[in-house]
Amino acid sequence: MGIWHALVLGVLEGLTEFLPVSSTGHLIIAEDFLGVNDARGKAFAIFIQLGAILAVCVAYRQKLLEVLLGLRTQPSAQRFVVNVLIAFIPAMVFGALLHSFIKTHLFSPVTVAIALIIGGVIILWVERRPRRARVTDIDDLTWLDALKVGLCQCVALFPGASRAGSTIIGGMLVGLSRETATRFSFFLAMPTMAAAVTYDLYKNAAILSWDDAGVFATGFVAAFVTALLTVQALLAYVSRHSFAPFGWYRIVFGLVVLWYFWV
Secondary structure, X not given: OOHHHHHHHHHHHHHHOOOOOOHHHXXXXXXXXXXXXXHHHXXXXXXXXXXXXXXXXXXXXXXXXXXXXXXXXXXXXXXXXXHHHHHHHHHHHHHHHHHHHHHHXXXXXXXXXXXXXXXXXXXXXXXXXOOOOOEOOHHHOOHHHHHHHHHHHHHHHOOOOOHHHHHHHHHHHOOEOHHHHHHHHHHHHHHHHHHHHHHHHHHOHHHOOHHHHHHHHHHHHHHHHHHHHHHHHHXXXXXXXXXXXXXXXXXXXXXXXXXXXXO
């Protein structure tokens, strides 16, 4: 893998991580196309997610600071942390139990393409069905709302399903407004992605060396900058538009991927 590979993949990670289009799916396909889908390439794709995590931490630094300072005395801060932890637990448990099976059997372009298409259809269905948002502020979530969103996030263990898509669309299904579901998805990404990245890097530590530092750093920075811009743009977008275009994109992109690997 060269620097330009790292730059392309880093930008792709930053663009897709928080959109309901599956960053993992895009990276699997891009790595195959670029010819960097060996074990070190897969470890790189995991590592650059740290850049995306840092981006959302920077974007929401004021909220995180408020929660940190008020954790001992403010019920709203305590409830916020509890809700994030409750939503995080299901994916942590099922991810640990199914990690080996998923890595061995599900990480392929064809399975990703099928998941992209199915996810796109679900997004279109959710956006077209009549609904009324019950929760319009992230601080108004109950523990049960958080648990339901956390269970929806487990769908993202299937490569191509999209962690952002599962939590955002799942949140909308359980009564969150589009904006609230999107914001909660950002906060839920912090512990979920951090745990997944830490576990995967631990598993792949033997194949990494300091010779990879330049390539990994390039991908990290590219993912951070792109993700920071994407998070800000997505919040502005969802305040005025639906996720239907992402649904259509997933369907078209999934069909293109199936065609590409078929021929």
